[in-house]
Amino acid sequence: MTKEELANISLPRHIGIIMDGNGRWAKQRGLGRSEGHKAGAEVFRRICEYARDIGIEYLTFYAFSTENWKRPAEEVSAIMNLFRDYLDEAKEREEENNEKGMCVRYIGDRSVLPDDIRLMMNELEKRSDDKDVITINLAVNYGGRDEILHAVKAIAKRVEAGEIKADEINLKDIDGNLYTAGQPDPDLIIRPSGEYRLSNFLIWQAAYSEFWFSDILWPDFTSEHLDKAILDFAKRNRRFGGV
Numbered sequence: 001m002t003k004e005e006l007a008n009i010s011l012p013r014h015i016g017i018i019m020d021g022n023g024r025w026a027k028q029r030g031l032g033r034s035e036g037h038k039a040g041a042e043v044f045r046r047i048c049e050y051a052r053d054i055g056i057e058y059l060t061f062y063a064f065s066t067e068n069w070k071r072p073a074e075e076v077s078a079i080m081n082l083f084r085d086y087l088d089e090a091k092e093r094e095e096e097n098n099e100k101g102m103c104v105r106y107i108g109d110r111s112v113l114p115d116d117i118r119l120m121m122n123e124l125e126k127r128s129d130d131k132d133v134i135t136i137n138l139a140v141n142y143g144g145r146d147e148i149l150h151a152v153k154a155i156a157k158r159v160e161a162g163e164i165k166a167d168e169i170n171l172k173d174i175d176g177n178l179y180t181a182g183q184p185d186p187d188l189i190i191r192p193s194g195e196y197r198l199s200n201f202l203i204w205q206a207a208y209s210e211f212w213f214s215d216i217l218w219p220d221f222t223s224e225h226l227d228k229a230i231l232d233f234a235k236r237n238r239r240f241g242g243v
Ligand code: FPP
Pocket: 019, 020, 021, 022, 023, 024, 025, 037, 038, 040, 041, 044, 062, 063, 064, 065, 068, 079, 082, 083, 086, 138, 193
C-alpha cells in the first residue's frame, strides 16, 4: 500500500483471518498436506509483520479449531510442531518483537494442548503483555461456540455465588468473558480459498464485521492481497444497524 493510500483511508482496527487452503495448495504441488501448513505458517509470519508496519492494531488468525482434532493424527502433530517452531522462534526473537511492540495472545481452550506448548504460550503471552503497537491473537483449539459456552459458565458461576442476579447479566458481561475480552470486535474478516463461511470463527464478535473472500489459497496470500482487502473494506458503508 502506498503512503498516500494509507493516509487517505480509514484502516480496520482489527482484522480476523481464516488461513484456509493449505491442503489444496500442497496437493497442487504433489506435496503432503503438512507442507501446505508449513508454507501457511510462513505467510502468517509475513502478514503479521506487514500488518504491524501499516498500522493494524489487532490481528486474529484461525490456526486450529476445536473441530480440527478430527484430522489424521499425522497432520495434527505436524501442525502442533509448527506451533512449537513458531513459539521457539518467538522466544529467540523476543527482543526484536518487543521493540516492534508486538503483543501475542492465544485464544481458545489451551487446557488440552500438549504441556510444552501450553507453557510456552503462557510465558510468551505474559512477556509481551505490555506491548501495544499490534496485538496478534492466534486461535488454537478455538471454537466460537466453545468460547461462548466458556463465557456462559463463568457468568453462571457468579450468579451461583450470589454476586449478580440472572436478570442483571448484560452484553458487556459476555464480551468480558470471551477470550478476546478487552479487544475491539473484528472490523474485517478475510477468508481465502474460495469458501464462504465462518466455520465457528469469532461468531459472537463478528456480528457487524465486514467480510472479504477470495479464491487465493492461504500459502499464496501476500501483502498485496491484504492491501486489496483493506482498500475494499474502506469503501464499505458500515451502518451497524442504523441508517
Ligand atoms: C486450513 O487449511 C488450515 C488449517 C486447519 C491449519 C492452519 C495452520 C497453519 C497455517 C499453521 C499454523 C502455525 C502457525 C505458526 C501460525 P486446510 O488444511 O483445511 O486446507 P484445504 O481446505 O485446502 O484442505
